[in-house]
Amino acid sequence: MSGPELDGPRRNGVVQPGATSQEIYDGGMKVRREVLGAAHVDRANASKDSFTEDFQDMITRIAWGGIWTRPGISRQMRSAVTITAMVAHGHWEELAMHIRAAITNGLSRDEIKEILLQTAIYCGVPSANTAFKTAQQVFHSMDNEAMETAEMDDES
Structure with missing residues (x-):
């Protein structure tokens, strides 16, 4: 499948070649806040601890940064x-x-x-x-x- 909306540098949302883990995280956090609301995200982050921190990081990077930022x-x-x-x-x-x-x-x-x-x-x-x-x-x-x-x- 191709077309202008799926070709070129925006094809992968924030997950571009050379994107740093921090850039992907930041892009994911931006979309997460826009979609779920800052209050919800702030509550989720405030309640994380050493046990849940990796999970919160993963969903921000992969779900929100990797998928929700895609333009398709x-x-x-x-x-x-x-x-x-x-x-x-x-x-x-x-x-x-x-x-x-x-x-x-x-x-x-x-x-x-x-x-x-x-x-x-x-x-x-x-x-x-x-x-x-x-x-x-x-x-x-x-x-x-x-x-x-x-x-x-x-x-x-």
């Missing part, structure tokens, strides 16, 4: 694929995090609903049932956060 598909498409994978494998906490990320990446609630309907067919109705409940809880939480922020803005 949009962040919306990456979110759709990730949501489907979380449903297929029953990773509900990760699903909640990636539903929030999908909103950040520009997917609408209706688009997320359609993705979850698709998962009912290919991942199973029981998994989709849990996924819908998870999404409903995420949206409820997001709505509450928005109302609290609006109330605080009104008070100031």
Whole structure:
């Protein structure tokens, strides 16, 4: 497969020939913060210790630096694929995090609903049932956060 978006120096995102491990890490951390939010990433980094530090480094470099920086598909498409994978494998906490990320990446609630309907067919109705409940809880939480922020803005 080729084309202007897959040829040339941007083909591999931040994983370019000669890229240092630090450059890949920094590129991954930038995308990770943009997609998941700085507060989430800061919490993950604050809770790392000598046991989890290598894992956090690995996901920043490989998942976020190596994959999420690639230009071949949009962040919306990456979110759709990730949501489907979380449903297929029953990773509900990760699903909640990636539903929030999908909103950040520009997917609408209706688009997320359609993705979850698709998962009912290919991942199973029981998994989709849990996924819908998870999404409903995420949206409820997001709505509450928005109302609290609006109330605080009104008070100031």
